[in-house]
Amino acid sequence: MTAAVRLKPSAFNVKLRHEGRHLAFNSIIAYSLEMSEAQARVFNDALDEVAQSGSCKDEALLRCLYALGFVVPADHDELAVQRAVFQATKASTETLRFTIAPTMACNLHCSYCFQQDFAPCKTMRPDIERGIIEFARRKLEGCKTLVVQWFGGEPLLRYKRIVAMTEAFQRVCAERGVNYYAEILTNGVLLTPEIIANLPKLAVKAIQIPLDGDVDTYARRKGVSRERAQAYHDVLVDHMHALVDATGSVTIRINVDRENPAAGYDVVRMFKRKGCVDPRIDFRLGFLNNRDGIVDCIPHDCLSDVEFSDTEAEFRRFLVEQGYRVYGEPGPRKFPCSAPLRNNFTIDPTGRIGKCVPVIGTDESVFSCIYPDDIARTMRETSISNAPYSDFDPYGSVCRNCELLPVCLGSCPRSHAPEHSVICPLKQGLAKTLAFYRLHG
Ligand SMILES: C[S@@+](CC[C@H](N)C(=O)[O-])C[C@H]1O[C@@H](n2cnc3c(N)ncnc32)[C@H](O)[C@@H]1O
Ligand code: SF4
Ligand code: SF4
Numbered sequence: 418m419t420a421a422v423r424l425k426p427s428a429f430n431v432k433l434r435h436e437g438r439h440l441a442f443n444s445i446i447a448y449s450l451e452m453s454e455a456q457a458r459v460f461n462d463a464l465d466e467v468a469q470s471g472s473c474k475d476e477a478l479l480r481c482l483y484a485l486g487f488v489v490p491a492d493h494d495e496l497a498v499q500r501a502v503f504q505a506t507k508a509s510t511e512t513l514r515f516t517i518a519p520t521m522a523c524n525l526h527c528s529y530c531f532q533q534d535f536a537p538c539k540t541m542r543p544d545i546e547r548g549i550i551e552f553a554r555r556k557l558e559g560c561k562t563l564v565v566q567w568f569g570g571e572p573l574l575r576y577k578r579i580v581a582m583t584e585a586f587q588r589v590c591a592e593r594g595v596n597y598y599a600e601i602l603t604n605g606v607l608l609t610p611e612i613i614a615n616l617p618k619l620a621v622k623a624i625q626i627p628l629d630g631d632v633d634t635y636a637r638r639k640g641v642s643r644e645r646a647q648a649y650h651d652v653l654v655d656h657m658h659a660l661v662d663a664t665g666s667v668t669i670r671i672n673v674d675r676e677n678p679a680a681g682y683d684v685v686r687m688f689k690r691k692g693c694v695d696p697r698i699d700f701r702l703g704f705l706n707n708r709d710g711i712v713d714c715i716p717h718d719c720l721s722d723v724e725f726s727d728t729e730a731e732f733r734r735f736l737v738e739q740g741y742r743v744y745g746e747p748g749p750r751k752f753p754c755s756a757p758l759r760n761n762f763t764i765d766p767t768g769r770i771g772k773c774v775p776v777i778g779t780d781e782s783v784f785s786c787i788y789p790d791d792i793a794r795t796m797r798e799t800s801i802s803n804a805p806y807s808d809f810d811p812y813g814s815v816c817r818n819c820e821l822l823p824v825c826l827g828s829c830p831r832s833h834a835p836e837h838s839v840i841c842p843l844k845q846g847l848a849k850t851l852a853f854y855r856l857h858g
Pocket of ligand 2: 523526
């Protein structure tokens with residue numbers, strides 16, 4: 418930056434108040450400032466001066482504002498640049514992403530599950546499995562990484578098939594000189610010491626397991642006996658160290674509503690009692706939300722956006738007190754979820770190929786299929802330029818004037834459909850969130 422360069426305030430500056438203090442945040446750099454009344458006056462006056470004159474007499478202050486992203490060159494079209502970065506990310510074929518549901522069947526009956534009414538599907542047929550491997554082999558041309566997310570239903574019901582498919586993916590990746598790793602979302606009930614010990618071989622680098630609170634709460638919400646719930650909790654706590662070591666990242670997702678707002682505390686205390694404190698465990702609350710969600714209604718008294726954000730803020734503070742790392746600091750994102758990415762595909766047990774992970778197993782977002790005897794056709798159909806969500810552009814959406822766009826990217830692309838409405842999970846409680854991560858980030 419030289420004195421001759423005309424400047425302007427960034428379009429992605431956010432100003433907030435929190436407990437009598439002033440906060441300023443820039444969404445591109447993802448940096449926040451906390452200021453007193455007097456400091457905020459200096460900060461705001463400087464930004465006003467820059468807006469009016471393109472510069473600021475206090476050069477040292479101007480340099481700081483520039484370095485922190487609060488001011489940018491006047492001829493810099495931030496929106497266009499961010500938009501171009503997002504379009505390039507969407508079009509990139511560097512990483513091939515598959516979300517595979519080897520079955521839609523499940524061994525639990527969670528009272529809130531959006532997949533409750535799915536007809537349990539048989540195991541994925543061997544020819545569909547072979548078709549997926551061949552699809553991967555052809556799609557991997559020119560790629561650097563294959564990422565598989567195992568999903569369901571309950572994926573561990575088909576553990577042996579996961580092992581067999583992983584071996585096949587790993588062979589194909591070795592042939593092509595491509596990296597391979599996997600993630601899994603599982604209810605965890607079928608985890609055994611043997612399966613945990615095998616996770617490194619399966620290249621599973623992240624696992625997410627939902628827990629809903631103490632043993633009684635879990636039993637009630639998951640539709641199992643108290644004894645079974647107790648046995649499962651015991652196994653999980655006893656094997657958490659091994660699970661963390663095997664994968665490197667364990668997310669414990671605690672789905673909360675008005676019936677179990679304190680569930681997060683019970684779950685964390687349970688692990689703490691056993692001395693299980695590891696920065697690789699990510700305890701996070703899950704928002705059960707029936708408004709514009711995947712299903713019209715779930716039989717739960719859901720929290721409002723504001724209530725959830727307050728509950729989450731309290732929970733974050735508790736995690737710090739208990740010595741756990743708190744994930745989820747707002748930062749620049751490359752994509753809101755994988756749906757708009759060109760090289761991302763969901764595959765259900767019947768071989769239907771779609772884009773949106775939570776609706777896997779339904780017709781929604783399906784645009785092709787694994788044709789075991791005609792993978793060339795699968796390749797043609799999945800190479801079209803107008804796949805579902807391919808035209809998603811948060812910078813041209815209802816969010817286009819939002820200062821938080823680079824860190825939110827419009828939240829859920831599905832919620833931008835005319836029949837839905839966009840929920841702003843990040844906006845709720847943003848001041849509290851930023852103040853928290855200033856201290857604990
Ligand atoms: C559908 S499950 C499939 C994988 C596996 N059976 C499991 O429970 O993790 C994937 C995730 O969706 C979450 N989920 C299910 N129903 C939900 C709902 N109505 N709202 C929000 N999340 C939900 C579950 O908590 C779980 O973390
Ligand atoms: S374990 Fe997963 S798939 Fe099964 S009912 Fe619960 S949330 Fe749904
Ligand atoms: S969803 Fe809300 S917070 Fe996110 S970019 Fe859109 S308007 Fe902003």
